[in-house]
Amino acid sequence: MKSILLIGQSNMAGRGYLSDVPAIYNENIEMLRNGRWQMMAEPIHFDREVAGVGPAASFAAAWSQDNPDEKLGLIPCAEGGSSIDEWGADQLLSRHALAETKFAMASSELIGILWHQGENDSLNGHYKNYAKKLKAVFDYFRKELALPELPIVIGELPDFLGKTGFGLSATEFAEINREMAKVAGDNCYLVSAEKLNANPDGIHINAESQRQFGIRYYEAFTQKRNILHALGDEDEQLSKIYGRAATKNEKIYLLSRDFALGRIDYQKFMEKFAEIAE
């Protein structure tokens, strides 16, 4: 089993509305819960009650298509509203993410980090030290995990920032993006946020765009290169992911969930279970 660490702030944690996009279930994609693996179900993160769709689910689904005989585990450690300083060496969020990752690594091989952060630093000239600080974060994680070559994918900030709602104060997103680009290289790959759209709050990437963003993250990860523009075929790739037939285990999972949630009664559960188990 392979695993991927997810760190950064709210757009990595995910705030896209779950009801806006088809769900992704895949028994080969898991997420860390209480130090163990469970089949992925969104929201993957739980940092806030508003957690929703981030880039990780479609990233994992694209990875799984290319690696059908392997499992991928997601380690959710992004924290809404966190600044670059809060991800520095020996900071609480970093230490907690490392602790979680070490639980994951007891049963998986860590193959990468997905990073998205910077909204909180897009003001008051903070960008001036951003590249240096970001590099230090990555150096710290690689050192602590004893994986000096660990691939890291960095998502750019979207250009809807700085305009309205909770995004209003993030006026220096373009400067942050310019600094991020300086950190690319050395197994760090940059991913464009071109054409991504916001929730009504003006700061969070919406669910549909997060799905597309995840496809870009995967493209950068698998091709080991920067993705400097939107890909032409994101929606086709997503259609293929959404169109995948559910396996027997996935059907049983969803049926059990519906019964647990009171959506079907016990008789219906047993009937459907018998059909699936046939």
Place this chain on the structure above:
Amino acid sequence: MKSILLIGQSNMAGRGYLSDVPAIYNENIEMLRNGRWQMMAEPIHFDREVAGVGPAASFAAAWSQDNPDEKLGLIPCAEGGSSIDEWGADQLLSRHALAETKFAMASSELIGILWHQGENDSLNGHYKNYAKKLKAVFDYFRKELALPELPIVIGELPDFLGKTGFGLSATEFAEINREMAKVAGDNCYLVSAEKLNANPDGIHINAESQRQFGIRYYEAFTQKRNILHALGDEDEQLSKIYGRAATKNEKIYLLSRDFALGRIDYQKFMEKFAEIAE
């Protein structure tokens, strides 16, 4: 700030339907997220996508009424479907719960553990070793946390088990309860599950009953005694909790949440914000 560790299986994690009961928000009640504290919002646990209402929220609300000048932090580490063996010394779930608790203890004083578990051991004569194993779990946690006198509240298994749905196989719940009673004493207090009702799945305590159960847990905790029956005034206590007026901070939290979820637009958000801030 004080804190409470929540461990056990799904009925501690909570599977009551959120929509069945009034929400509880209180700026003096927090929950651990990424090693830090956030204002409590249910579900407190996130072990499964079906996580919902457990006993902890009403426990905390009752505690907060008696301790208006202090904060309480909840540490959610219960795991759906876990057996008593999985909570033994050096087991993964135990080690993970201890790791989380140590993050919490950096900024709080741990004052107790709430425990609910046993459904998974209510068959095939497993009860025969249950008291011994349960005692060993508590000894291990107290030793590792260097708190030999730490109060622990143990909730009994409800009598709707063993009858239908996912509860069908848990036929030996009465035997498990008998064994639990042997562990009471030595700062461990037993709480009755009398008159608690199930979700349609026949194994999970419903939301209304979880709220009542939480009141009983608090009564045992604060009075340092076993609660062997339903209390007469649980619903009155809950009415008082539900009737508490929201503070300014709580109003701003809920308003921001509604804006983030797209339930209100930016203009409405700003208008309401101005009203609250007045």
